[in-house]
Structure formats: C-alpha cells, structure tokens
Amino acid sequence: MKISLDQFDKAFENRIRLQIMSVLVANESYDFNSLKELLDLTDGNLASHLKALEKEEYMQVQKSFIGRKPNTRYSVTEKGRAAFKRHLQALENLIKQQKK
Amino acid sequence: MKISLDQFDKAFENRIRLQIMSVLVANESYDFNSLKELLDLTDGNLASHLKALEKEEYMQVQKSFIGRKPNTRYSVTEKGRAAFKRHLQALENLIKQQKK
DNA sequence: GAAAGTACTTTGTTTGTCAAAGTTAATGGA
DNA sequence: TCCATTAACTTTGACAAACAAAGTACTTTC
Secondary structure (H helix, E strand, O other): OOOOOOOOOHHHOOHHHHHHHHHHHHHOOEEHHHHHHHHOOOHHHHHHHHHHHHHOOOEEEEEEEEOOEEEEEEEEOHHHHHHHHHHHHHHHHHHHHHHO | OOOOOOOOOHHHOOHHHHHHHHHHHHHOOEEHHHHHHHHOOOHHHHHHHHHHHHHOOOEEEEEEEEOOEEEEEEEEOHHHHHHHHHHHHHHHHHHHHHHO
16 A cells, blocks of 8 residues: 655645645746735745745746836746646545545 | 635645545554554654644544554544545645646 | 563654744835 | 835744654563
8 A cells, every 4th residue: 555645745735835836837927916915925925935936946036127116927947847747746646546 | 816725724734644644544444553654754753643633533543452462543533534535625626727 | 571562742953834024125196 | 305105025033833852651572
C-alpha cells in the first residue's frame, strides 16, 4: 500500500499559495490589488505569500505604470507552472486511489 | 473568476494528516507502529497529528492487546470520512478548473 | 536484571502565519 | 503648497504549528 505523495510540493501546502497559483496559472498575469481583493487578504499577507513563491522561482513580477499609476503584475514562471502541475497530479493520484 | 476552495478543510492542509486520512479511509483501521513505519515519522510527531485529527473527531482509537502486547489501532469516524470526501472534492474542482 | 518494545507526553527549538503599523514614492485635490 | 490617498511593499510582533529528542510507564524478552 503506497501513498503517492512524493510529488507533493511544500510551497503549495498553504491554502492561500494554492489559490494564488491557481489564479495565475489560469490567468497569465494578475495585478497585486486585484489579487488582494479576489482572495480577500491584507496587503502584507499577500505580499509575503507572493514573496515565498518568488523565492522558489515559481513567480515573477512585472512593474509598470498604467497611466501615471504604478502597477505590479505577477505571473507564474515555467518552473512554477511545471511544479504546480506535478503537485496537482500528486493530489489527483491521491483522489483516484480513494475512488477505487 | 471564482476559486472554488470553500470546502477546503484546514485539518487536512498538512501533508502528513492528508496521508494519514488517505491510509485510514482506504484501510478501515491501522495500528500506530505500522503507520509510523509507513509514513516514516517519529512517534511523537505521529501521535500529535493523530491527536489533532481526534480533536476534530475525524479519528478514533481502539486499544487492545495482541497476545500480551498493547496494540493501538486508529480508524476514521463517519464525520472524518465525510470531511475528507468534501476536501478531496474541493481539490478535484480546483484540478478540473485548471484543465479547462 | 538489562535491553527493548509500545504508545505516548513533555520540552524546546524552529518555522509559519497573520494583522497592524510603518515606509517610500507618486498623485489628486483643497 | 500641503494634505490625503493610492500602490506596493517591509517590518514588527504575536501567536500557532511542526518537529526531533528526551522522558515516562509499563511490559516482555533475552
């Protein structure tokens, strides 16, 4: 009886980081404030989770201006996309085993 | 754009507790030492995660003797089974959204 | 009688999580 | 020109969670 969670990624163990990745894999890029509202987080909390993902090189930042306002957009790296896919695959395997 | 993690259960956020539940949903009951070996944990660590699940009433204990040796078996409650099912459903929804 | 097994609890360190407050730099309004 | 506001953080500090290691109590096996 094996439990197939070898591909489980600690960076995605936290619910908020799981949500962030989920949004960003589906959306290509998302800005700080929209993400903050979507997930209903304080900016400090969001920033720290984004930073954790950046540290793993799963996330990258693009800073620009929209009109005269600064705008920070986040997007997943290829590394992040691959890691997230592996992680979801691990979860899916777990679910499949349960259904047998 | 919704992110469907409303049914996400904090008790299963931790990888080890996810594994414990996974084993026990599939196995009906499992004893302390076998679980310890299967998951390669120290007994203190395993005991504390089991206790966390007991506290949520997701897990129950049966103490007995096998021959003259004490044997502690763990099994999930109906509440635990239902909660785990909901949790996996939430994860599955997340995965499905990713695949679209 | 010593060592080892079972199933913990306790202790103490480290890591994680979070809100709240502080920061920097720019903009818009009175 | 000054004040408030917005954006996007960083810092602080409190609290909770995770973990290994050691301790405990009781029993059995050598």
